[in-house]
Amino acid sequence: MSGTFIGMPKFQTAAKEALGNSQQRRNLQHATGTIRRKRAGVVDELNNWDELRQAGAAIKDNVLSHLDTYLVQLEESLTQAGATVHWAADAEEANRIVTSLVRATGAEEVVKVKSMATQEIGLNEALEVAGINAWETDLAELIVQLGHDKPSHILVPAIHRNRAEIREIFLREMGQVGTPPPTGLTSNPRELAEAARVHLREKFLRAKVAISGANFAIAETGTLVVVESEGNGRMCLTLPETLISVVGIEKVLPTLEDLEVFMQLLPRSSTGERMNPYTSTWTGITPGDGPQDVHVVLLDNGRTDALADQVGRQALRCIRCSACLNVCPVYQRVGGHAYGSVYPGPIGAILNPQLRGTTSDVDQSLPYASSLCGACGDVCPVNIEIPELLVHLRTRVVDEHRGGIPSGEQIAMKGAAWMFSDHRRWEKAQKGAELSGRALGKKDTIGRLPGPLSAWSDARDAPTPPAESFRSWWKREKGDPR
Amino acid sequence: MSTRDDMLTRIAAALEGADRIPPPQREYGATTPLPDIAATFVERVEDYRAVVERVNPEGITAAVAATLTRATRVVVPPGLPREWVAALDGAEVVADDGDLSPDELDHFDAVVTAAAVGIAVTGTIVLDHGPDQGRRALSLVPDVHVCVVRESQLVGDVPESIAPLRHAVDAGRPLTWISGPSATSDIELERVEGVHGPRTLHVLLVSTDHPLPPA
């Protein structure tokens, strides 16, 4: 139930299917293009953007390299502020903790703030098994939930849906779980948002328990931070009696002052605004204000594995802004579902195989879900070198399948960093691959290869190199690749 | 071994031999000084489609009343200067005693609060929920939020906002950062104001150092 969407095929297979969906592709192109332009505008306003990015990366590196110390400090501060701290090694343990906390309150439903961590662990499904209804309250998450769908973007999970589809979902589903939409609902976004407001207000006002994640957790003070737009977060964090927050262990920041960096980086990178409409901070329990029963679940679920990889650990700097998705030519064409995870796009391609390991088809294929054009690394507000990490993980996938014998591919990968550092070199190399793709004819996968590559090709069917590289396709279709 | 100890052990093992990186020096450059901090604040708050008005200290009462002509029930924090809502015509004004339930708060049209800090570059208002701002639910549930910000509370950009907020955080109080009214862009990236929080944000910026001439 955690991580991989059930029965997920490898990326290339899912991508092929997604490419056939032209409505989804149009929705995606429109949406990512809009955010990209907004982001560029507000980033250009700051003359110290690069210094801020470096500061963001440096703060995160400091946190990660002292993670044990900061977590213990966070636990102390939270406890002193009246919160109860729980530790969860994996999805199953986290779900068990949250479920028993909800049960202890006697509540049969919870309201939820949009949270990547709780999606990652499949909390809603676990609560459902326990007979507890979990209501998503972010508009996009509500659309996904009511549509019995999967999220396809970190920031705007229903980005693959257009207004007509959303109207249909509301008309069909809302009435079955609460206040129905007004008859005569049109597909005007204003009316759709109003229908969600009315539908969810009833739930906010009666909710006894809320579940959230946190964008940041400040070790020094025990303060949790949630960044949002709609006010559904404020409702959940303020009105219920019990608040349970599931927080990935990499979310720690040492001091309150660190917010001055991240509250500039995150909104501009994420929604392309100078500041998001609402940010809430809370420090344990405040008498007379908000939930008086406050729990924090610190979640590992593969993060310590990522931490152990010296190169890969920088993926834990990620603040889930989704800027890398919006600039990624592969993501824009195939959408979020093909990544088989709540973390799609370039960040998904480097994070999922690290959090979940590289045993499944989809996780082995994800490091290949990229044209290595480098746009993701350029926009990342915490300077994660995503292309380098992709190459690193490709090497790892290959290594794990060859059992110690130096392989042709491994040697090729060692050379890859040099090759990818110049796009002309890369294009030339891809041309070579295309040619070999043609030579291999119509077969979909490469079977057994001779020579040093055999150890690798025996372990898995590698997709044949495409007859046309992504880059040259892009050039032909769109002119300049960026 | 408990999960806690196990996780901490795993972290220590993962970091074995790794460089322990010190906290960075804050050298990301000073933000550009603003020639007119109040003007920038007004412009940036208006960018979010909030209403901003500049008033004299003596003009607050009339401005609040002019803003809330259609409100019938108004809730205020216990520490709000009562004269600010003294001129409301025909509206019932209730000071929060901490006992109003979410349902009861839902029956108010509007709330009037003060603020702790205003950030010019981002057009953000920060509430630290002191007595003149009240608990969080007050400025959340009613549909109209009138927020009185003093020019002396304005800072240039985000970095300067942390110091004046620290005492509240250290005292265990929550913070709410507000940049315009509640909004969503979840449907085809088209911005719609007003989802769950107040749909109308009305900011009164009170001059302190340079009283405005009477209108």
Ligand code: SF4
């Ligand atoms: S990897 Fe960087 S750009 Fe992508 S979501 Fe994370 S922080 Fe944002």
